[in-house]
Amino acid sequence: MKPIIAITAGDSNGVGYEIILKSLNDPHISEICRPIVYGNAHIARQYAKTLNEEFHNIQWNIIESPKQAKDGRLNLITCYGDDTPVNMGVPTPEAGKAALSSLQRATGDLQQGLVDAIVTAPINKDTIQCDKFHFSGHTEYLTHIFGQGEDSLMMMLSDRMRVALVCNHTPIAKVAETITEERILSKLAVLNATLKTDFSCRKPRIAVLALNPHAGDNGLIGEEETNIIRPAIAKANEQGIWAFGPYSADGFFGAGQYNHFDAVLAMYHDQGLAPFKALDMSGVNFTAGLRVVRTSPDHGTAYGLAGKNEADATSMLHAIYAAIDILRERQANEQLEAGKLIWEPKVEKREYHVEKFVPKD
Numbered sequence: 280m281k282p283i284i285a286i287t288a289g290d291s292n293g294v295g296y297e298i299i300l301k302s303l304n305d306p307h308i309s310e311i312c313r314p315i316v317y318g319n320a321h322i323a324r325q326y327a328k329t330l331n332e333e334f335h336n337i338q339w340n341i342i343e344s345p346k347q348a349k350d351g352r353l354n355l356i357t358c359y360g361d362d363t364p365v366n367m368g369v370p371t372p373e374a375g376k377a378a379l380s381s382l383q384r385a386t387g388d389l390q391q392g393l394v395d396a397i398v399t400a401p402i403n404k405d406t407i408q409c410d411k412f413h414f415s416g417h418t419e420y421l422t423h424i425f426g427q428g429e430d431s432l433m434m435m436l437s438d439r440m441r442v443a444l445v446c447n448h449t450p451i452a453k454v455a456e457t458i459t460e461e462r463i464l465s466k467l468a469v470l471n472a473t474l475k476t477d478f479s480c481r482k483p484r485i486a487v488l489a490l491n492p493h494a495g496d497n498g499l500i501g502e503e504e505t506n507i508i509r510p511a512i513a514k515a516n517e518q519g520i521w522a523f524g525p526y527s528a529d530g531f532f533g534a535g536q537y538n539h540f541d542a543v544l545a546m547y548h549d550q551g552l553a554p555f556k557a558l559d560m561s562g563v564n565f566t567a568g569l570r571v572v573r574t575s576p577d578h579g580t581a582y583g584l585a586g587k588n589e590a591d592a593t594s595m596l597h598a599i600y601a602a603i604d605i606l607r608e609r610q611a612n613e614q615l616e617a618g619k620l621i622w623e624p625k626v627e628k629r630e631y632h633v634e635k636f637v638p639k640d
Contacts, residue, residue, distance in 0.1 A: 281313045282395040282606050283345050284599060285385040288318030288358075289400025290407075292366050292374040293580030294590035296326035299400060300334055301592035302599060303353060312603055315345055315354040315394065317385040319377070321361040329367075329586045345393040358384045367586030375406030383411070386424055389571055396572035396602040400595070401580045404448075415448035417575060418566050425569045432469045434542075435555050435577055436601060437562035441478075441542040442551040443470045454547045458490055458503055463511035466544060471520045473567035474541050476612050477605045486531065486540040487512055487524035488550060494527045508546075528554075552577075561593040563601045572605050574598040 289295030299316055300323065308314060316323070320339040327334040340352040348354040358380040364373050382402070388394045399417050414420040422431040434443040445466050446457050467485060474483035487508060491501030498505055508525045515522040526536065528545070532554040537543055545551025555562060555577075562577040576594035584590045 282603055283313045284602055285388060285394040285397045286314055286316050287381040287385045287399045289378050290374045290403045290580045291322055291377040292369050292371060292585060293401055293582055294585050295400030296323050297590045298592040298595040300327055302596040309351045313348050313350055315348050315356060317356050317358050317381040319357055319359055320355050322365055325365055330588050345388055368582040370403050370406050372406055375403055378402045378407050379412050396606055398598050398602050399575040403580050418447055421566055421573055425571050430465045430469050431566055431568040432466055434565045434567045435562050436565055437559040439558050440537045442555045443542055443544050444548060444551055446547045458507060458546055460507050460511045464514055467515045467520055467522050469568040470542055470544060477608050479608055480541045483541040485522045486526055486543045487522050488528045488545045489525035490546045494525050561597055563598045572602050574602045
C-alpha cells in the first residue's frame with residue numbers, strides 16, 4: 280500500500296503553497312505515495328493563479344479524514360477558513376495562526392496513525408508563537424509531542440553530506456554553555472542509531488566538529504575541545520560509536536573531508552548549515568530520533584519570492600521523497616530484525632560501506 284504523506288501548508292503568506300503545488304505536479308509523486316495537503320483550498324487557488332497556466336484550473340479533492348484520500352488526486356484537509364487574509368510576502372499574525380492550525384491537525388492525524396509521515400512547509404518562527412506554540416521551530420515542537428522523553432536531532436540531508444546539530448536554534452551567546460559532554464554523547468547516540476535504521480549504514484563513521492577556531496589550538500583559543508568534546512568522543516568510542524575528531528570546521532569543509540564520513544555532527548546551527556547550504560540549497564531537514572518520520576525543505580518562508588512564481592520547489596520535492604525513503608528503510612529494518620531479510624554489503628561513491636537489504640530466498 281502506498282504511504283500516506285501529510286503535507287502542512289506552513290505560513291500562508293510565504294512560498295509554502297507554491298512549492299507544494301509545484302512538487303505535487305510531479306506525476307511520480309502520486310505513483311509512490313498518497314499525499315494530503317493540510318491547509319485551505321481557497322488560498323491554494325489564489326497561489327495557483329500566480330503560477331503557470333497549467334495550475335489555474337486545479338481541482339482539489341476536499342476530504343475530512345485521511346481515510347477518504349484517493350490515489351492520483353490532490354487531497355486536501357481544510358484547517359482554517361476561507362476568510363484567512365492573504366498578504367503574499369508579508370509576515371502577519373493571521374498567517375502564523377494558519378500555520379499552527381495546519382501543523383496541529385497534521386500532527387494529530389500522525390499521532391492517531393492515520394498518516395504515515397509528515398512533511399512540513401516553512402513557518403515563521405515569530406508569528407506562530409502563542410500559548411499553544413512556544414517553541415523555536417518544528418524540531419522542538421515535534422520532539423515535545425513525539426519524543427517520549429527521548430532526545431531528537433536536527434539533521435540536514437543531501438547527496439553530498441549529512442549534517443546534524445548539537446544545538447539547534449540556540450543563540451550564539453549561549454552555545455558554549457550549552458555544549459556539554461552529556462549532550463554531545465546523547466546526540467552522537469541518536470545520530471549513530473538513525474544512520475543505521477534510516478539510512479542503512481551498518482557501521483557509521485561520524486565526524487565531530489570542534490567548537491573553537493583551530494580546534495582550540497591546545498587550549499590557546501578555548502578549552503571546550505580538551506575538556507568536553509574529546510572526552511565525549513572517547514566515551515562514544517567505548518560504546519561502539521565510530522566518532523572521530525574534533526575537526527576544525529573551516530579546514531574540514533574546505534578540504535572536503537566530509538566525503539569520508541557518513542555524517543557530520545556540528546556544534547551549532549550556522550557552523551553546520553552554512554557550509555551545507557553553500558554546497559546545496561535543495562537539501563532536506565529531517566528530525567531524527569523520533570518514532571515518526573518528519574522532513575521539510577531546508578529553507579524558510581522566502582517572503583521575497585511569495586506570489587512571484589520564482590520559488591524553487593526542489594527542496595520540498597526532495598523532502599517528500601526523503602520521507603518515503605526513510606519509511607521504507609525503517610520497514611526494511613523491521614523485516615531484517617524479524618528475520619525476513621538478509622543484507623549484502625555494497626560500496627558507495629563516498630568511500631565507505633553501506634548495506635543493501637534484499638529478500639531472503
